[in-house]
Amino acid sequence: MMSQHFRNAVVDTALVGSVVLLLLFFYAPIVTLVAFSFTSSRVLTFPIDGFSLQWYGELIRKPDFFPAVINSATVAAVSTILATVLGTAGAIAWIRYRFRFQNLFRVVTFAPLLFPQLLLGVVMLLWFSVLGNWLDFSTGLATVIIGHVVYITPFALVIVAVQVYGFDETLEDAARDAGASRWEVFREITFPLLWPGIFSAAIFAFLLSWGNFYVSYSLSGTARTLPIFVYSGIAVGSSPIYPALATLNFIPALLLVGLAEFMRRRALKRQNAAQPVS
Amino acid sequence: MKSQSKTWNDPVLVAAVAPLAIVMLVFFLVPLAMTALLTFQTTQYYRLQWTWDLTIWTEIFSKPHYWTIMLRTVGMALICVVISILIAFPTAYALTTRLKTYSAQIQILIIFAFLTDAVLKTFGWILVLDRQGVANWLLSYLGLGPEAMDILFTPTGTMIGMVYNLAVYPMFTIYLSLARIDRDLVLASYDAGASRIRTFFEVTLPLSRPGLYSGAVLVFVLSLGAFLEPKVLGGGTSPLASELIRQSFETRVNWPLGAALTIVLIVIGALTLALAAAFVFRRTPAARRELA
Numbered sequence: 292m293m294s295q296h297f298r299n300a301v302v303d304t305a306l307v308g309s310v311v312l313l314l315l316f317f318y319a320p321i322v323t324l325v326a327f328s329f330t331s332s333r334v335l336t337f338p339i340d341g342f343s344l345q346w347y348g349e350l351i352r353k354p355d356f357f358p359a360v361i362n363s364a365t366v367a368a369v370s371t372i373l374a375t376v377l378g379t380a381g382a383i384a385w386i387r388y389r390f391r392f393q394n395l396f397r398v399v400t401f402a403p404l405l406f407p408q409l410l411l412g413v414v415m416l417l418w419f420s421v422l423g424n425w426l427d428f429s430t431g432l433a434t435v436i437i438g439h440v441v442y443i444t445p446f447a448l449v450i451v452a453v454q455v456y457g458f459d460e461t462l463e464d465a466a467r468d469a470g471a472s473r474w475e476v477f478r479e480i481t482f483p484l485l486w487p488g489i490f491s492a493a494i495f496a497f498l499l500s501w502g503n504f505y506v507s508y509s510l511s512g513t514a515r516t517l518p519i520f521v522y523s524g525i526a527v528g529s530s531p532i533y534p535a536l537a538t539l540n541f542i543p544a545l546l547l548v549g550l551a552e553f554m555r556r557r558a559l560k561r562q563n564a565a566q567p568v569s
Numbered sequence: 570m571k572s573q574s575k576t577w578n579d580p581v582l583v584a585a586v587a588p589l590a591i592v593m594l595v596f597f598l599v600p601l602a603m604t605a606l607l608t609f610q611t612t613q614y615y616r617l618q619w620t621w622d623l624t625i626w627t628e629i630f631s632k633p634h635y636w637t638i639m640l641r642t643v644g645m646a647l648i649c650v651v652i653s654i655l656i657a658f659p660t661a662y663a664l665t666t667r668l669k670t671y672s673a674q675i676q677i678l679i680i681f682a683f684l685t686d687a688v689l690k691t692f693g694w695i696l697v698l699d700r701q702g703v704a705n706w707l708l709s710y711l712g713l714g715p716e717a718m719d720i721l722f723t724p725t726g727t728m729i730g731m732v733y734n735l736a737v738y739p740m741f742t743i744y745l746s747l748a749r750i751d752r753d754l755v756l757a758s759y760d761a762g763a764s765r766i767r768t769f770f771e772v773t774l775p776l777s778r779p780g781l782y783s784g785a786v787l788v789f790v791l792s793l794g795a796f797l798e799p800k801v802l803g804g805g806t807s808p809l810a811s812e813l814i815r816q817s818f819e820t821r822v823n824w825p826l827g828a829a830l831t832i833v834l835i836v837i838g839a840l841t842l843a844l845a846a847a848f849v850f851r852r853t854p855a856a857r858r859e860l861a
Contacts, residue, residue, distance in 0.1 A: 299765070302765075303667060305659070306659060306662060306666070306667050307663060307667055307668065309659040309660050309663055310660050310663045310664065310668060310675060313660045313679075314675070314678060316733065317678070317679060317682040318678075318682060319693070319694075319697050319703070320690045320691075320692075320693025320694045320697055320733075321682060321690065321693060323693050323696045323697050323702075323703050324689065324692070324696065327696055335696055336699070336702070337699075337701060337702055338706060376588075377588055377589045377592060378589075380584070380585040380586070380588060380589060381585070381586075384582070384586045384589075386572065387572050388573055388574070388582060388585070389572050389575065390574070390575045390576070390577065390582055390586070391576075391577065396586060396590060399590070399593045399594075399597070400589055400590075400593055402593075402597070403593075403597060405787070405790055406790075406794075406835075407790065407792075407795075407834070407838070408791075408794060409794035409795075409811050409814070410793075410814075410831050410834060410835060411597075413818070413827065413828075413831050414600045414601055414603075414604045415596060415597075415600050416818075417607055417827075418599065418600035418603045418604075421603060421607075437596055438596075440592065440596075441592065441593065441596050444589065444592070448589075495684070498684040499684060501686070502684060502685055502686035502687060502688075502689075504686070504687050504688045504797065505794075517686070518686055518687070518689075519688075521686070521688045521689060521692065522797075525688070525692050525801070529692070529695065529696075533689070533692055534693075534696070536689075537686070537689040537692070537693070540685070541685060544681060544684060544685055545681050548677055548680055548681040548684060549677055549681075552673065552676070552677045552680070556673060
């Protein structure tokens, strides 16, 4: 008979192994892109011929992707601000208040998360086209921003809601007892305590918008964001400039994700340390 | 935490609710209604005619072509759910029980992979799955495949991409469910003499059901709209519903048709959601209590 110890060891190894396999799976295309960005060959076959930085040079020499970067950055910046503000207000209403039609509010504000992005984009495209016929405008960056806000706000809402959920409201009571006005309570107590959640939500929102393809594809009209630039590029044929572009794309994203998680965890630790043992 | 009752006379409540409610109303609910309305219109010479007829719906219900593709889409979605759950459960379980020290770092890595540009990642899969790509090189290096495997531009390629893009959702819902399980319940089960395996199947697994179900539903609903994967990795050989929708807009310029196909997919998704909600509601008393 197998000993208990041996069996436990097998289970442990299998479980840890599953995480390792998952990470390998998740990073297979990402690592491959980074590796291919340093190829010296024009054809993208493995194993890679030799090391070179020529495709990064090519990117600098032929910066036709640059307008797309500007568009993506504009869209991401504006959508991030709108989605984070709306998401924060929504999260407070979700968790802290009780009001009539609250369930309806919850369903409607959560629903875009359950929508395939393509369908969300199509539904909004139809609306903007009909509206555009009446009011004489066509889809462009502004409609992309609206689409991103609708898609991303539920994500921001959920992230901030987690922070609101762990919120210690006695601190607000204390401030109010000490004579602070409503606005002062919000500025001095509520906002600083929710800030880590809001910050993570903003980072999340920025990256979701920056990398968004589906919603932009439906709503951008003739304007191009970076994912659309890459999509129309790879539809024509693969070229080694895309791995280089991808690698440049990964570095700031990884830093931002790391920073957001670090902030969130530090705040959580502080919160737990500050709370009395119950 | 306690929550404050508020009435609609309170400006604070209006300020918190109104902006988001208006955005969702004007840019989500109204467009949905509009889409439903458009399915009863027709097109002539690529221009929309405002009428009220059932041409589009009779076309959709009378042509098996649409339903073959819809059925394939649902089938792919179901396979995607099964594979995603099989991948997500063990990893979420390992993160809550075995790898607690590194759990934060691993989660950052997963979130980063999830948040990165989907087009670039899908392009990365081309380089991995290509005949002369990394996967085939690795297989022949290990001496496993004398001939190159054709994965790219097949439904298998599509499936790999779909699982890749969606497996994160059940990972997080299951992780949250597992993390909330009271450790004392597990210990009590051991005390009562149950083996680890029995405890897992009779305590841990039933308690993780909400995460399991919600993760499964998320993957199913979201995979109904998969577009990049069949297009880029599937090579367009066996198109899914998304391709039909794209064609009806871009190639045929038939908005009512595209709107109707969109509505069909939304109805399939909504029915699944309703069914799953009823199921979870019936099976887990905890969920019922929470909702009450």
